[in-house]
Amino acid sequence: MKKAAAAALLAGGALLPGLASQAQENAAAPCTTEKGWDGVCLRQAYAGPIASWPLPQVPTGITPAELAPVSAIAVPPVSPKIVALGQRLFADPRLSRSNAVACISCHHPAHSFADNKRNSIGHEGRPGQRNTPGLLGVGQLKSLFWDGRAASLEVQALGPLGHTDEMAMDVPALAAKLAALDDYNKQFDAAFGQAGGVTLARILNALAGYQRTLLPPATRFDAFMEGERTVLNDRELLGLHLFRTKARCMTCHSGALLTDQQFHNLGLSFYGRKKHEDLGRYLVTGEAQDVGKFRTPSLRGVARSGPWMHNGLFPQLAGVLNLYNAGMSRPLPRNAEQAADPKFPVTSPLLQRLQLTRDEITALKSFLEVL
Numbered sequence: 346m347k348k349a350a351a352a353a354l355l356a357g358g359a360l361l362p363g364l365a366s367q368a369q370e371n372a373a374a375p376c377t378t379e380k381g382w383d384g385v386c387l388r389q390a391y392a393g394p395i396a397s398w399p400l401p402q403v404p405t406g407i408t409p410a411e412l413a414p415v416s417a418i419a420v421p422p423v424s425p426k427i428v429a430l431g432q433r434l435f436a437d438p439r440l441s442r443s444n445a446v447a448c449i450s451c452h453h454p455a456h457s458f459a460d461n462k463r464n465s466i467g468h469e470g471r472p473g474q475r476n477t478p479g480l481l482g483v484g485q486l487k488s489l490f491w492d493g494r495a496a497s498l499e500v501q502a503l504g505p506l507g508h509t510d511e512m513a514m515d516v517p518a519l520a521a522k523l524a525a526l527d528d529y530n531k532q533f534d535a536a537f538g539q540a541g542g543v544t545l546a547r548i549l550n551a552l553a554g555y556q557r558t559l560l561p562p563a564t565r566f567d568a569f570m571e572g573e574r575t576v577l578n579d580r581e582l583l584g585l586h587l588f589r590t591k592a593r594c595m596t597c598h599s600g601a602l603l604t605d606q607q608f609h610n611l612g613l614s615f616y617g618r619k620k621h622e623d624l625g626r627y628l629v630t631g632e633a634q635d636v637g638k639f640r641t642p643s644l645r646g647v648a649r650s651g652p653w654m655h656n657g658l659f660p661q662l663a664g665v666l667n668l669y670n671a672g673m674s675r676p677l678p679r680n681a682e683q684a685a686d687p688k689f690p691v692t693s694p695l696l697q698r699l700q701l702t703r704d705e706i707t708a709l710k711s712f713l714e715v716l
């Protein structure tokens with residue numbers, strides 16, 4: 346599919362017609378036999394245009410954006426000079442107090458711009474509270490951080506720069522520090538096409554500009570979406586089908602980045618347990634109903650960004666899938682006090698037991714590995 350066509354798909358055809366609940370009944374039946382999945386039937390079901398594919402199986406009232414290739418993502422143009430400057434800053438540990446922690450220390454390209462640690466490790470080896478998210482496609486996100494507390498990449502960067510567990514920098518002193526290093530003053534003027542040297546606003550602008558270019562690399566999933574319907578093997582294709590249908594993943598993981606950008610509670614907030622408790626979205630909104638909700642992450646490059654979830658609780662993707670299969674965890678109040686607590690978190694009603702077989706979980710995992 347050409348760029349324009351893909352963009353049109355996103356703009357116009359992104360919302361599926363309100364047939365979701367009907368699809369729920371239809372989708373379970375096709376392509377299964379007594380012996381299991383009928384691979385030939387599945388190939389046929391996905392041979393035609395995307396609009397003819399089996400509809401996503403999602404709860405009534407949810408209208409997920411259709412999955413789409415990377416080429417459908419419209420990137421606002423950023424000056425290449427600013428991008429190059431941003432890339433240099435992103436990798437420069439001298440942005441931190443100790444001169445030892447760069448953005449790239451935690452957001453590494455080999456891990457989809459995440460790291461491979463359960464919780465991030467920052468200034469003087471201090472562990473952070475949360476798992477580092479990957480940054481592929483981050484320029485498309487409407488809110489940043491697991492709890493959505495930053496509205497732009499420019500504002501977001503102030504978080505890690507100043508945080509005592511991350512780069513621990515005295516942020517107001519950062520511009521002067523950089524101005525005295527290498528040729529930074531000159532490079533800032535060249536990149537922004539104006540005198541003024543290093544300023545905090547320019548640092549944030551360059552970091553954000555660079556990150557807006559971090560699109561997911563096109564994978565076989567993208568080739569498949571663009572019409573090359575033989576590039577996924579049988580297992581991956583079954584994984585895609587399950588993702589859309591029986592496993593109900595598109596309820597929340599939809600669109601080109603496979604996220605609805607909404608906040609959901611998956612039952613992982615450890616409410617009331619001092620050490621691991623994370624109230625998530627509640628920390629931003631103060632609304633009781635938001636306790637334990639986290640933003641649905643993009644699944645682009647997800648196989649390389651583990652451990653997974655906001656708290657890095659899962660070292661294996663199979664573990665994530667097994668818990669989804671069980672309908673996720675639904676912590677119950679442990680005493681009368683918790684039972685009466687309006688803040689006691691409720692696991693999303695959008696989740697349910699899935700009854701996936703072991704082979705189906707393997708197929709789903711193979712599909713996630715293609716993204």
Ligand code: HEC
Nearest residue numbers: 447448451465466467475476477478489490491502505511
């Ligand atoms: C010590 C490790 C560490 C360093 C250093 C670090 N980050 Fe992060 N980054 C994280 C963690 C952990 C989160 C999630 C925190 C949260 O949600 O509360 C995060 C979140 C983000 C997000 C939001 C992504 C999303 O999906 O919402 C962006 C963007 C980001 N970091 C960019 C940067 C930039 C730019 C720098 C350098 C100025 C940087 N990070 C330095 C660990 C780090």
Ligand code: HEC
Nearest residue numbers: 592594596597609613639640641642653654655669693695
């Ligand atoms: C109700 C919405 C919802 C549904 C349905 C859902 N997810 Fe998620 N998913 C989320 C949210 C929210 C998170 C982050 C939760 C957290 O960290 O506490 C997440 C996290 C993940 C992660 C970890 C990503 C990372 O970077 O750490 C994977 C993998 C994942 N989901 C895959 C799936 C698959 C596969 C399915 C279908 C079986 C699915 N999800 C169904 C909302 C959902």
